[in-house]
Amino acid sequence: MYRRRRGVNTDTSIPLDRLGTPQQISSYIKKLIKASQYDFHELEPVVVHKVYLNDPGLQGAVQGRFLVSEGEVDKVLPLMPNVQTIPVVGEHVLTAEFDNKLFYISIVNRKNSANENSAPINLPPNTKFGKTFTKKDIRHIEVKEGDIVVEGRYGNSINIGCNDANNSPVIKIRAGQTLDSETRQITGKPVKENIDTDASSIYLTSDGLRDIKFDNQQITGKKILIKSDGIFIKGSDIRLGSGDNNNLQPVVKGNDLKELLDPIFAAQQSVNQAVIAKNTAEIVVSSPGGPTPNPQKVVDLTKENKTLLQQNKDLQNAIDNSTYLSDKVKTI
Numbered sequence: 001m002y003r004r005r006r007g008v009n010t011d012t013s014i015p016l017d018r019l020g021t022p023q024q025i026s027s028y029i030k031k032l033i034k035a036s037q038y039d040f041h042e043l044e045p046v047v048v049h050k051v052y053l054n055d056p057g058l059q060g061a062v063q064g065r066f067l068v069s070e071g072e073v074d075k076v077l078p079l080m081p082n083v084q085t086i087p088v089v090g091e092h093v094l095t096a097e098f099d100n101k102l103f104y105i106s107i108v109n110r111k112n113s114a115n116e117n118s119a120p121i122n123l124p125p126n127t128k129f130g131k132t133f134t135k136k137d138i139r140h141i142e143v144k145e146g147d148i149v150v151e152g153r154y155g156n157s158i159n160i161g162c163n164d165a166n167n168s169p170v171i172k173i174r175a176g177q178t179l180d181s182e183t184r185q186i187t188g189k190p191v192k193e194n195i196d197t198d199a200s201s202i203y204l205t206s207d208g209l210r211d212i213k214f215d216n217q218q219i220t221g222k223k224i225l226i227k228s229d230g231i232f233i234k235g236s237d238i239r240l241g242s243g244d245n246n247n248l249q250p251v252v253k254g255n256d257l258k259e260l261l262d263p264i265f266a267a268q269q270s271v272n273q274a275v276i277a278k279n280t281a282e283i284v285v286s287s288p289g290g291p292t293p294n295p296q297k298v299v300d301l302t303k304e305n306k307t308l309l310q311q312n313k314d315l316q317n318a319i320d321n322s323t324y325l326s327d328k329v330k331t332i
Contacts, residue, residue, distance in 0.1 A: 044068055045092040045108055046076060047121050051130060053086070060084045062093060062104060065122060079103040088129040090118030112188075114140050114151045139179065139191040159193065168207035175200045200228035253332075254325040261324075265315040272308040279305050 045067040052058040052075070063074040076095060078084050085107055087093050093104035110117040115138035120127055129135065138155050147161040155177035161170055176199025183189050195201045195214055203209070208220035219225065242248060279301040286294040286301070317323055 043094050043096050043105070046073055046095050046104065047119075047123070048087045048089055048091050048093060049123065051087060051089065060086055062087060064093075066095075067092060067121065073102060076102045076104050079105050088116055088118060088133050089127060090120040090123060090129060091116065092119060112140075114138050115153050137179070137184075139177065139183065139189065141174075141177070142190045142192045155199075157193075163207060163210045165210045166207060168205070170206070170209070171204040173202040174198050195225060195227050198227075202226050251331055254322075254330070258322055258325065262319050265319050269312045269315050272312050276305050276308050 046062065046064040047067055048062045048064045050063040052061040052063075055061075058075060058077070060078045061075045063072075063076070065072055073095075076093070079096070079098075087104075087107050092108040092110060094106055094108055095102055095104045097103075107117055110119045115136055116129060116133075118129065133153075136154070138153060140151060141149065141157050141159060143149055143159075144161055144164060147159060149160070150158045156175045157172075157177075159170075159172040159174075161172070162168055163170060172193050172195075174193055174195075177191050178194060178197040178199075179191055183191050193201070193212075195203055195212065203214075203223075203225040205219060205221075205223045205225070208218070208223065213219070214225050214227070239248060283298050283301050283305075285291055286297045288295070
């Protein structure tokens with residue numbers, strides 16, 4: 001907090017006659033009153049010089065200098081203990097005093113940037129934001145009427161919004177934004193969330209998505225959409241489709257299934273080879289010039305052999321390459 005004098009301090013006396021007139025006395029009193037008046041400000045920005053990150057009892061606290069009164073302050077804690085926005089060096093935090101202790105409320109939105117809002121004052125020109133933080137071209141997401149949005153500094157966000165057409169609830173959780181070429185050309189232009197191109201996303205819909213598609217499909221109804229390079233779920237009891245034990249069936253373990261099927265496949269290959277050998281002998285007998293010529297039988301047996309040879313080839317491919325197992329969905 002700070003005070004700013006409204007008028008001018010008049011220490012010099014104002015000449016009055018021995019018996020001052022009412023006008024002179026009134027003017028003198030007004031000047032004295034004006035000189036003693038101040039504008040009182042409960043909140044004052046502090047320019048951050050240092051941030052305490054994980055120091056016991058000081059997580060998120062800052063050290064810096066008042067922007068107006070210019071006094072040095074240290075170990076100024078965030079006002080809210082459970083929701084913190086950690087500032088970086090050079091940003092301004094708005095502070096207030098409670099019970100003779102100084103707290104900061106929020107970062108002053110100097111640039112309206114999702115990435116950083118530094119405005120270094122009385123800091124060296126080469127001052128860094130911190131030990132690891134670096135500035136990036138991170139944009140706000142596009143918003144619609146009534147949206148409630150939480151945005152990180154790194155292209156991550158939670159958008160609690162709705163579909164425009166029917167105001168049905170939608171929640172979009174995203175990590176890693178993608179800027180298209182058109183957006184990059186316009187400084188500060190907000191970026192539209194895109195579940196297909198953003199790094200990782202989870203969307204929860206109550207009545208589909210009206211404005212975007214997912215994997216080239218129009219989404220309708222109640223859906224949870226998850227998109228990432230890898231999706232990992234760990235739990236001792238994972239149920240898909242139903243929570244009712246009477247309707248559930250166990251998932252097959254791929255490697256165990258392979259150990260069971262490979263010998264069956266190999267045995268079937270042996271059976272097929274025996275049939276192929278038998279058919280080949282009958283083809284010789286039934287061919288023109290053979291003991292019992294039968295052209296149709298030759299055609300049928302040749303076709304059967306071709307099918308069995310392809311089946312053996314497919315079975316061998318399954319044994320060698322596990323072609324019937326998914327390399328994208330796995331379980332323990």
